[in-house]
Amino acid sequence: MDPTKNSQKEDGQAKKRIISASRRTDIPAFYLDWFMEKIRHGFFNVTNPYNKVTKKIDARPDKVHTIVFWSKNYASFLKLGISDELKRMGYNLFFHFSINSESSMLEPIVPPLKERLLQLEKLCEMNDPQHISWRFDPVCYYKTRSGLMENNLSDFAKIAEKVSELGMSRCITSFADRYRKIEKRVQFLKDKGMNAPRLADIGHVKKMDIIGRMASLLDKKGIELSLCSEKELFSDTTKKENITESACISGKFFAELFKGDPEIKRDYGQRAKKGCKCSQSVDIGSYELHPCFHNCLFCYANPAIDQEIKKGR
Numbered sequence: 001m002d003p004t005k006n007s008q009k010e011d012g013q014a015k016k017r018i019i020s021a022s023r024r025t026d027i028p029a030f031y032l033d034w035f036m037e038k039i040r041h042g043f044f045n046v047t048n049p050y051n052k053v054t055k056k057i058d059a060r061p062d063k064v065h066t067i068v069f070w071s072k073n074y075a076s077f078l079k080l081g082i083s084d085e086l087k088r089m090g091y092n093l094f095f096h097f098s099i100n101s102e103s104s105m106l107e108p109i110v111p112p113l114k115e116r117l118l119q120l121e122k123l124c125e126m127n128d129p130q131h132i133s134w135r136f137d138p139v140c141y142y143k144t145r146s147g148l149m150e151n152n153l154s155d156f157a158k159i160a161e162k163v164s165e166l167g168m169s170r171c172i173t174s175f176a177d178r179y180r181k182i183e184k185r186v187q188f189l190k191d192k193g194m195n196a197p198r199l200a201d202i203g204h205v206k207k208m209d210i211i212g213r214m215a216s217l218l219d220k221k222g223i224e225l226s227l228c229s230e231k232e233l234f235s236d237t238t239k240k241e242n243i244t245e246s247a248c249i250s251g252k253f254f255a256e257l258f259k260g261d262p263e264i265k266r267d268y269g270q271r272a273k274k275g276c277k278c279s280q281s282v283d284i285g286s287y288e289l290h291p292c293f294h295n296c297l298f299c300y301a302n303p304a305i306d307q308e309i310k311k312g313r
Helices: 032-041 075-079 082-089 113-126 156-165 180-191 204-219 231-235 251-258 304-311
Strands: 017-021 043-047 054-058 064-071 092-098 132-139 141-143 149-151 170-175 224-227 243-245
Touching: 017 054, 032 043, 032 082, 064 251, 075 082, 075 113, 082 092, 082 113, 092 113, 092 251, 113 132, 113 156, 132 156, 156 204, 170 204, 180 304, 204 224, 204 231, 231 243
Parallel strands: 017 064, 064 092, 092 132, 132 170, 170 224, 224 243
Antiparallel strands: 043 054, 141 149
């Protein structure tokens, strides 16, 4: 199934596509000039990362229902007034803002937490808070050089308090996956004499306990906890209130928010077997051409550090 093709209604009229900007890199932080140039021209050339086939994607407002942004740093986006410009052009906008605890080891380049929370406040001023999701993603447990087990949950309650104050009602989370490429990053950093923690698997029971405590804290603040691609964990939380299985891109949800007729078919090109419930969308950007300079240790994509590793620096 080609996720770049819209499904057809019974009367033959195509549903409007959803553009994801992007799971592949942080466009609001690093590639806004490129993004806005393509938007103004009305199309993107999107290359499938697996078969390398490139397709021209019509991105004119009458063909697009919603643009979904994913970022850890909306500073430039806010400064340039991008949301106002895009809305004037006729686009519906939805935002995922990943805000984790401060950790120079896990996320070395993201702005300080205080600055990110100020960005979130500004984003909520310029957009409906219900059009913004907070991603505390991923939850990381890791062993330091001294052998101690630590995690990145230290600022969770603080961030949740701010999210609640701003009128947001959704938190999305998952646990870090130990991809092979992450081990290469850890070794690369250690070879350079840097302190690089190794991600640890804490087991199902411990994860369930953590999810329960996160949900309990959020429930008191009127925030729902959604699990992203955590099918096994969700199956064991069905009796717990305030926990849902996430569809980070949901055509049905966007139809409720913005009306209209977005794509609603399931996107099986994502991690459906692990519980991803996302609707079909078009991820723009390129893993290879648009490296992410946050250099997060746990990233499943291709942060800039991976290019250094390939070059053997």
